[in-house]
Amino acid sequence: MASDPAPSIDIEPGTRFGYQSGPIWKKKSKVLVEAGEKVRVGPGLHLFVAPNGAGKTTLIRSLAGLLQPISGCLSVNGTVHYFADELRMDPELKPKALFRSVLGSEAREHAMKLADTLKLSVTTPISKLSRGNRQKTILILAESQLQQVKRSVLLMDEPLSGLDAETREQVVDLWAKSSTQVVRLVIMHELESVHHADSLFTIHSGALRHTSTKSGSSWMDTYHSLQK
Numbered sequence: 001m002a003s004d005p006a007p008s009i010d011i012e013p014g015t016r017f018g019y020q021s022g023p024i025w026k027k028k029s030k031v032l033v034e035a036g037e038k039v040r041v042g043p044g045l046h047l048f049v050a051p052n053g054a055g056k057t058t059l060i061r062s063l064a065g066l067l068q069p070i071s072g073c074l075s076v077n078g079t080v081h082y083f084a085d086e087l088r089m090d091p092e093l094k095p096k097a098l099f100r101s102v103l104g105s106e107a108r109e110h111a112m113k114l115a116d117t118l119k120l121s122v123t124t125p126i127s128k129l130s131r132g133n134r135q136k137t138i139l140i141l142a143e144s145q146l147q148q149v150k151r152s153v154l155l156m157d158e159p160l161s162g163l164d165a166e167t168r169e170q171v172v173d174l175w176a177k178s179s180t181q182v183v184r185l186v187i188m189h190e191l192e193s194v195h196h197a198d199s200l201f202t203i204h205s206g207a208l209r210h211t212s213t214k215s216g217s218s219w220m221d222t223y224h225s226l227q228k
């Protein structure tokens, strides 16, 4: 029996990402990012770093199927999990109840262990959690959902923002050790804690740039070289 293909993201050359504005009878498209070349990524950790307002969230939301690309073609193969940069839930909900409501028993057990490792209080209502602790809740939920599905594409918008340095290191370590059947595309601004990654996306003057080769000694050097 043939095994399922690995999860992947494909973006065809000429695909343009952006948003529509204006009244419904006179809509205008505003292009933020265009892919000049074909991009294909498979399982692994893929970083997405670009200046504020370049169009990262717009692009990742398009991959999640929440926005239509303005033109062109993309395909995301696998079960898509999209996590925005804020936890939008009932403020009275506690992480433990949230995990119970969306995770099966094994994944829930995984979530509780991870909460312990990352020092998250699972009995504090979301409204009373700090920014970093809300971010931990998102990360734990994301990682635990992956336990329930085999071929996943995880799209995350700035999951490390607000985390202290030790937690950031723990999360990045976790990603490095994680399943080979997951495509992780992660928007971030802080590259210091990332030693291992499989590729880097950026946006320069509206063009999507992508490389799997680290230039210089760090992904930060690679980012700077793609921004020239």
Ligand SMILES: Nc1ncnc2c1ncn2[C@@H]1O[C@H](COP(=O)(O)OP(=O)(O)OP(=O)(O)O)[C@@H](O)[C@H]1O
Binding pocket: 019, 020, 021, 032, 050, 051, 052, 053, 054, 055, 056, 057, 058, 059
């Ligand atoms: N529906 C919309 N209507 C008007 N402007 C929009 C819309 N969607 C996005 N924009 C604008 O497009 C630009 C890019 O937005 P986007 O959130 O994708 O950028 P980003 O790279 O994720 O930025 P940041 O790093 O600051 O989060 C911003 O100036 C934003 O205000």
